[in-house]
Amino acid sequence: MRHRQTTRSTDAISAAQRLMNLIFMVSVSPVPPTTEEIIADSDLGYGSENPESDKKKFQRDRANLRERGIIIREIKPDGSLQTDSSTWMLDREATHAQMGVILPEDIALLEDALELYQRRSDIPYSQTLDRLRIKLAAAQSGRVDLGHKHLDTNKQNETDAGVREAVWAALCMQKRLPFSYQDALGRKTDRTVAVYGITMQDGHCYFVGADDENNIRTFRTDRVLSVRAPQKHYEIPNDFTAADYLFLPFDFPAEQPAEVVFSFPRGTGKQELEALIQGRGILTSTDEEWLWKTEVQNLTAAAAFALSHASSLGMRPVSPPQLQQAWSEHLRKVVEAHVS
DSSP states (O other): OHHHHHHHHHHHHHHHHHHHHHHHHHHHOSSOOBHHHHHTOTTTTOOOSOHHHHHHHHHHHHHHHHHTTOOEEEEOOTTOOTTSOOEEEEOHHHHSOOGGGSOHHHHHHHHHHHHHHHTOSOOTTHHHHHHHHHHHHHHHHSSOOTTSOOOOOOHHHHHHHHHHHHHHHHHHHTBOEEEEEEOTTOOEEEEEEEEEEEEEETTEEEEEEEOTTSOEEEEEGGGEEEEOOOOSBOOOOTTOOGGGGOOOGGGSOSSOOEEEEEEEETTSOHHHHHHHHTTOSEEEEOSSEEEEEEEESOHHHHHHHHHHTHHHHOOEEEEOHHHHHHHHHHHHHHHHHHOO
16 A cells, blocks of 8 residues: 555655646747657656657646646647647747736735845846746736836847846756857857856856767857757766856957956955955965956956956056056047047
């Protein structure tokens, strides 16, 4: 009897995981998956040696989800034959709760929770959270609250938000993500990457992972031109640590690597400096100042980085002369921009 109960319990957990995986796949896949792709996917919970059995399981799963208000809709292009393969997507209009059914006190709790999350700088979904906050404000007041931060809905930002969601989905499913990419020098390539981690820095979202040659690479989401459906499963190495792949804005190559030195006032806190330099280079101190020696690949970006921390940390360029020249050029442009 105990064995039978354990088996039923295991089966229930397996079915629940399959339903959750199915919801996730049809929600975030950049291209609606076909029936064949779904029933062949062992990571989803299908992929047996009997495709017809998997089709019936998929049909039962859709029915179970429909009973719970989650609608997976079949898509067939106009003019397609009955025998043509179907694709599937989440019917968001029919599935998502209408804002009118949320109680005012629930809206207030949601807004407080969203505000706490949006204070963090490492959340890749800031635009998505903003969108939700605007909807909550509209539901509460009957109109969009213009006191909330304005949501920039230009095409580039919308595309980047979609890429971030696709990258996050690939990481959660641990499936390799194929995408087209354009680097800082304008070179376009096609990549497939096993995403190991995601981070935010200076308003940009980056992801790090292993490419087809198992080299660890870092990419910026707003430079991804397009993404395709995630592919085969991968495992994140147990010894992987995202901190080992943190970088600074001047790490992207544009010139030959150069050794540079920056200074900070002696009164600047050591913990603040260590948080800034992320373990890079050598930090030393004198009676008058802190000195940070490190290597950069882009002197112009390094000068801009120093300027962005000049007022808060007193950061200044020391050497080489080319770094000081780049600093002066940045200052000149700032002054010209503020002179009427």
